[in-house]
Amino acid sequence: MAATSSWNFMVTPTKPSLSWKLSFLSPLTTVNVTRRQNRTAKRFVVFATVFLDPKPTVLVAEKLGEAGLELLKTFANVDCSYNLDHEELCTKISLCDALIVRSGTKVTREVFERSGGRLKVVGRAGVGIDNVDLSAATEHGCLVVNAPTANTIAAAEHGIALLTAMARNIAQADASIKSGKWQRSKYVGVSLVGKTLAVMGFGKVGSEVARRAKGLGMHVIAHDPYAPADRARAIGVDLVSFEEAISTADFISLHMPLTPATSKMFNDESFSQMKKGVRIVNVARGGVIDEEALVRALDSGTVAQAALDVFTEEPPSKDSKLVLHENVTVTPHLGASTTEAQEGVAIEVAEAVVGALKGQLAATAVNAPMLPAEILSELAPFVTLSEKLGRLAVQLVAGGRGVQSVKVTYSSARGPDDLDTRLLRAMITKGLIEPISSVFINIVNADFSAKQRGLRITEERILLDGSPENPLEFIQVQIANVESKFSIAMSDSGEIKVEGRVKDGKPHLTKVGSFGVDVSMEGSLILCRQVDQPGMVGSVGSILGEENVNVSFMSVGRIAPRKQAVMTIGVDEEPSKEALKRIREIPAVEEIVFLKL
Numbered sequence: 001m002a003a004t005s006s007w008n009f010m011v012t013p014t015k016p017s018l019s020w021k022l023s024f025l026s027p028l029t030t031v032n033v034t035r036r037q038n039r040t041a042k043r044f045v046v047f048a049t050v051f052l053d054p055k056p057t058v059l060v061a062e063k064l065g066e067a068g069l070e071l072l073k074t075f076a077n078v079d080c081s082y083n084l085d086h087e088e089l090c091t092k093i094s095l096c097d098a099l100i101v102r103s104g105t106k107v108t109r110e111v112f113e114r115s116g117g118r119l120k121v122v123g124r125a126g127v128g129i130d131n132v133d134l135s136a137a138t139e140h141g142c143l144v145v146n147a148p149t150a151n152t153i154a155a156a157e158h159g160i161a162l163l164t165a166m167a168r169n170i171a172q173a174d175a176s177i178k179s180g181k182w183q184r185s186k187y188v189g190v191s192l193v194g195k196t197l198a199v200m201g202f203g204k205v206g207s208e209v210a211r212r213a214k215g216l217g218m219h220v221i222a223h224d225p226y227a228p229a230d231r232a233r234a235i236g237v238d239l240v241s242f243e244e245a246i247s248t249a250d251f252i253s254l255h256m257p258l259t260p261a262t263s264k265m266f267n268d269e270s271f272s273q274m275k276k277g278v279r280i281v282n283v284a285r286g287g288v289i290d291e292e293a294l295v296r297a298l299d300s301g302t303v304a305q306a307a308l309d310v311f312t313e314e315p316p317s318k319d320s321k322l323v324l325h326e327n328v329t330v331t332p333h334l335g336a337s338t339t340e341a342q343e344g345v346a347i348e349v350a351e352a353v354v355g356a357l358k359g360q361l362a363a364t365a366v367n368a369p370m371l372p373a374e375i376l377s378e379l380a381p382f383v384t385l386s387e388k389l390g391r392l393a394v395q396l397v398a399g400g401r402g403v404q405s406v407k408v409t410y411s412s413a414r415g416p417d418d419l420d421t422r423l424l425r426a427m428i429t430k431g432l433i434e435p436i437s438s439v440f441i442n443i444v445n446a447d448f449s450a451k452q453r454g455l456r457i458t459e460e461r462i463l464l465d466g467s468p469e470n471p472l473e474f475i476q477v478q479i480a481n482v483e484s485k486f487s488i489a490m491s492d493s494g495e496i497k498v499e500g501r502v503k504d505g506k507p508h509l510t511k512v513g514s515f516g517v518d519v520s521m522e523g524s525l526i527l528c529r530q531v532d533q534p535g536m537v538g539s540v541g542s543i544l545g546e547e548n549v550n551v552s553f554m555s556v557g558r559i560a561p562r563k564q565a566v567m568t569i570g571v572d573e574e575p576s577k578e579a580l581k582r583i584r585e586i587p588a589v590e591e592i593v594f595l596k597l
């Protein structure tokens with residue numbers, strides 16, 4: 001009874017929209033024990049609540065907007081515990097299916113390890129996911145989603161607020177007047193109009209800051225190695241190199257994520273390249289600045305002023321030289337803290353978490369391939385097909401050498417740019433690994449798990465003439481350097497090969513080795529190689545009937561009359577070993593294999 005819910009990104013082929021089903025263990029029985037006022041019954045109620053409740057549990061570890069909480073409550077048990085320390089979080093997490101945090105909670109590897117596999121989604125109610133150990137999440141098959149759009153404007157407005165407040169010494173003057181002084185000449189500011197602002201990181205927040213700064217009459221340049229030049233041009237901003245940006249700017253505003261590449265990218269060396277008297281705003285992440293170097297630059301006057309919303313360590317120490325510096329204006333990570341933004345991120349993250357708990361692939365997933373909804377929907381039947389082909393191919397392996405090299409061939413009339421196969425590859429991987437291991441594979445950890453097992457999956461495309469309306473014509477999965485339990489499954493070139501297509505929205509197996517078949521890939525299959533002769537269908541069918549195995553279809557393909565034939569039998573139940581033995585003993589039967597799809 002350890003885990004109450006098991007999660008599978010199992011694909012249901014029936015819906016037009018792609019849906020990965022979160023399958024909980026058997027539906028729960030309602031037990032009427034509340035009237036029994038004895039201790040045993042009470043304990044049982046606690047036990048039942050914790051272990052038998054079919055609703056998932058969402059732990060909200062930092063304050064979340066009301067609208068988001070309401071949305072979560074329609075689907076899950078919501079535990080709002082806002083001030084947990086790390087140990088308390090690690091203890092609680094094994095009872096939670098989802099966790100929602102802002103930037104103040106470190107979701108470390110230990111959190112994933114101690115969840116015991118139950119934690120399926122981490123929702124970040126904001127943009128930055130530097131406080132979530134993404135590798136650990138991925139390794140544990142845990143989806144991480146964020147709320148990437150709802151706080152953009154709030155952060156941009158805060159950047160502009162800091163820029164103007166810094167230029168006019170608002171915070172310092174306010175503190176001065178409140179301490180009884182009236183220092184008009186001390187707080188003479190600088191004007192913004194006509195000055196050059198370098199926006200470092202021209203993403204969502206950076207471009208909104210740029211737009212607003214242009215409205216203030218500033219000359220705006222930007223540096224972002226990954227931003228499209230036409231987006232910058234549309235706002236009237238020149239994209240320039242890092243060196244040009246920092247050496248020509250009067251003001252620098254930081255808007256890149258904290259990554260290993262951006263960590264401390266503003267350091268002694270970069271400060272030394274800046275114009276003397278430059279002013280810096282940071283509403284991105286504290287870690288992009290070497291804070292000790294910034295103090296030195298402020299002391300030397302290289303940097304005249306800084307306005308900071310974010311710090312390497314949050315909250316910063318009370319005696320932080322940077323925070324206490326007279327030329328520094330600070331706010332306690334307030335960029336996203338407007339009423340509107342908090343309601344927005346709460347809804348955005350709650351929708352993503354509920355969607356993920358329902359088994360849907362979130363559009364805001366951070367550690368899984370993100371595909372637009374329309375692409376997901378058109379690929380849906382191929383996703384099912386992919387998993388089943390992987391599952392089928394691996395069950396044909398005779399064992400011994402292990403599966404190390406798999407080639408997937410996609411045949412399509414679409415060019416490579418028009419067909420995103422990451423999802424299909426992940427599902428083939430799921431199909432290949434799950435039947436032969438205890439590892440649970442989902443879209444999040446498929447590539448990682450394949451790599452970890454030394455499984456190399458290569459992809460190849462066959463470009464067809466014809467209408468690109470249908471995303472794919474067929475998918476082939478080939479496993480090299482193995483032997484097969486079913487010799488027909490070996491292709492002429494010595495690999496196990498299976499091929500499938502989607503027909504009427506349903507996955508069909510169309511080739512086993514070089515042998516053409518055409519069977520719907522539902523339920524389970526028996527493949528039987530035999531000498532083609534009269535009465536075989538009847539003989540096999542009656543054994544299955546006697547063993548109470550329901551046959552959903554039977555089809556026979558043959559090379560030539562009275563030569564070799566392959567019978568494909570769809571069955572609703574798994575035949576017993578005895579039943580398979582009896583079929584194998586029919587004199588004309590040469591090989592038989594049972595495959596679970």
Ligand SMILES: NC(=O)c1ccc[n+]([C@@H]2O[C@H](COP(=O)([O-])OP(=O)(O)OC[C@H]3O[C@@H](n4cnc5c(N)ncnc54)[C@H](O)[C@@H]3O)[C@@H](O)[C@H]2O)c1
Nearest residue numbers: 128155201202203204205224226255256257283284335336
């Ligand atoms: N202070 C706050 O409360 C607050 C609020 C929102 C966002 N943020 C932070 O602001 C940052 C930007 O958020 P966003 O929503 O605009 O993200 P975004 O992903 O839309 O934009 C980030 C941009 O940085 C660029 N970038 C990456 N590496 C770079 C590099 N080495 N040099 C220059 N640019 C680089 C990316 O190409 C991207 O365009 C994030 O760190 C986010 O966490 C802070």
Ligand SMILES: O=C(O)[C@H](O)COP(=O)(O)O
Nearest residue numbers: 102103125126127128336
């Ligand atoms: O990355 C973000 O979205 C911001 O830094 C906001 O962080 P917060 O949710 O802790 O306010």
